[in-house]
Amino acid sequence: MRIKKIMTAIAGIMIVLGLNAVATAIDNPEVYTKDLPEPVPVAQLETNNHIDKMAKRYGLNPDIVKALIEEESGWLSSAEGDNGESVGLMQIQEHWHKERMKRLGVTNLYDPEQNITVGCDILSELLNKYGNYKDALSAYNSGNIHDGRQYAESILNAAK
The missing domain is CATH 1.20.5 (Single alpha-helices involved in coiled-coils or other helix-helix interfaces)
Structure with a gap:
C-alpha cells in the first residue's frame, strides 16, 4: 500500500x-535549438585563391588540402569536433597549437583563412617529418602514423 x-x-x-x-x-x-552554421562560400575561398596560395607557400598539393577540409568540416567554418576542442575548416585544436598560432599571427580559428593557414602549416610540418602524405595525414588525424591510415587513404582518394 x-x-x-x-x-x-x-x-x-x-x-x-x-x-x-x-x-x-x-x-x-x-x-533546445541551435542554428546550423552556413557553409563557407567555397567560391569566396577560390576567388581569393587562399587555399592555393597557402598550399603553394607550404609546398602542399591544394587538392589534398581541399579534400582534408571536406572531410574535417564539410566546409563549415564554425564546425566543432572533439567536444568543441577541434574547430574550423581544418579542425585545429588550439591547445596544441598556441605557439604556432602566435608565430603565424592567428587569433581566430573560426576565420576560414586563418584556419587554413594554421592547418597548412601543420600539414607541411608533418609532411616534412614523414616524407609522404599517407603518414602525414595519418598523423594529422590521429597523432600517429598507424591509427589514421584509413583516414589518410580516404583523403588521398578524394584528392584524385
Whole structure:
C-alpha cells in the first residue's frame, strides 16, 4: 500500500517535470535549438585563391588540402569536433597549437583563412617529418602514423 502511494507520487512528479520541459521548449526554443552554421562560400575561398596560395607557400598539393577540409568540416567554418576542442575548416585544436598560432599571427580559428593557414602549416610540418602524405595525414588525424591510415587513404582518394 505504501509502495503504491510512493510510485503514484513519483509518476506525478515525472509528469510535472515532463510538462515543464515541454513548456520551456515552447517558451524558449533557443535553449533546445541551435542554428546550423552556413557553409563557407567555397567560391569566396577560390576567388581569393587562399587555399592555393597557402598550399603553394607550404609546398602542399591544394587538392589534398581541399579534400582534408571536406572531410574535417564539410566546409563549415564554425564546425566543432572533439567536444568543441577541434574547430574550423581544418579542425585545429588550439591547445596544441598556441605557439604556432602566435608565430603565424592567428587569433581566430573560426576565420576560414586563418584556419587554413594554421592547418597548412601543420600539414607541411608533418609532411616534412614523414616524407609522404599517407603518414602525414595519418598523423594529422590521429597523432600517429598507424591509427589514421584509413583516414589518410580516404583523403588521398578524394584528392584524385
